[in-house]
Amino acid sequence: MSNSNVFDDILYSKSVFNNREVLRFTYIPHQLPHRELQINQLAAILVAALKNETPSNVFIYGKTGTGKTAVVRLIGKELEKKAKELSKKFLDRSLEITIEQFENGHNKLWRNIYNNFDFSEIYGQDLKNELTKSVNYIYINCQHVDTQYRVLTHIANAIISDWDDRLPLTGLPTDEVYNRLLASIDEFGGVTTIILDEIDKLVEKSGDDILYNLTRINNDLKNAKANIIGITNNLKFTDFLDARVKSTLGEEELIFSPYNAAQLQDILNQRAEEAFNLDALDPTVIPLCSALAAQEHGDARRALDLLRVSAELADREGANRVVERYVRKAVMKIEQDTVAEVIDTLPPQSKLVLLGILLNEEAGSNKLTTGMVFDTYKELCKNLKMDSLTQRRITDLISELDMLGIIGTRVVSFGRGGRTRLIQMCIPVHSTKKLLGKTDLLKDIINFKPPVQSTLL
DNA sequence: TGTCCACTGGAAGGGAGGGCTT
DNA sequence: AAGCCCTCCCTTCCAGTGGACA
CATH class of the missing domain: 1.10.8.60 (Helicase, Ruva Protein; domain 3)
Structure with missing residues (x-):
């Protein structure tokens, strides 16, 4: 054997x-070629954090894969490293200098921290921990964390070290979450930098209230400071923002051009x-x-x-x-x-809508409208003995499939025939059908023949 | 030029499900 | 247990729309 x-x-x-x-794109190398300018610009802004001053808010624009996230993450790593190094230097030096000498020194950051702690515990582990985390760098990808509540809990939970004190994913009133967030940032002290990657997704879904609150967070903090870095690949994003948010958030702007x-x-x-x-x-x-x-x-x-x-x-x-x-x-x-x-992760109702489109296209309908897709969708639901959604909801699902690039749509008017959307598949019908046929839900109706529908043209 | 069609897409709100506080 | 809050998915309502047609 x-x-x-x-x-x-x-x-x-x-x-x-x-x-x-x-x-992997998530790997952060020590050097990022052709991004030296942006790295220096961002470092010049964030160096304030090391002096315990509030860094400006920053807005970063650039298309997918232009190194925005990598630069921001690299700077974050360096910033935290430097903060630790400085705190270590402080601890080492404090062995040799007297309180008076230190108070007369010029290191504002550590003087501030020193003012908040009992100097008699200077060599204790607790103080050392406090010192080494006085710069806090919190990265949030708003593609998934896309509501005001989630963003606030995410930031707070990144700071709160005790698992039992962490905020729940639902349940609390939003203002309560905001207050707890303030408390946790204040307790932490120092400077907290909040990075909101794909910030346009957040605003698109939940409005700009969250940005309004976050850009004014310094007014509510007593013992700490915070700044925001917003990252987006949508150059026109700020057009939709409240003017006050726009001016506060865009104190500094960095552009990442394509490689x-x-x-x-x-x-x-x-x-x-x-x-x-x-x-x-x-x-x-x-x-x-x-x-x-x-x-x-x-x-x-x-x-x-x-x-x-x-x-x-x-x-x-x-x-x-x-x-x-x-x-x-x-x-x-x-x-x-x-x-x-993409197809595999679609919700069941979207899969049904997609199958409706696909079957019609397979049957030779090349002028598919929303109404025709909805009719086929209802037939498919009847076959599966499922309740069907309303046409209004189906128009949204069709828009989502369009945004995903699975189908292409175009709003057209047929005059008295009405105004509707023309829909067509953007990916091969045969292979898509194969993929959909693998799902338990659709395997029995994958060869359903849609009723012959007259096109409007 | 006004009418009409088949929608589009915004707004408001319902309700289920999850979770917190009292 | 009751009351409250949040998210998500959905429905209902309805004003608005582009262009053919009378």
């Missing part, structure tokens, strides 16, 4: 990778050095990945994904070198995987 494990062959087989994680192919190449080269074994990459691979990503508005995330997936495909085939062929394959794979994931 062999005691080998199914993973053994894969685990110990030769790989082109030295460290795959380096190619060009040469810059993307530098980024990939830097990561590849760490990510791959020697000679594992054909020299044509990085230029190709860069060129393909540059075509799509200079998206570094796309370039990194392409490189990583190409190498994974090479690995799986047991090749010891990544060549151009794998990049071409990777392009296809990434596209298919993205679509499959």
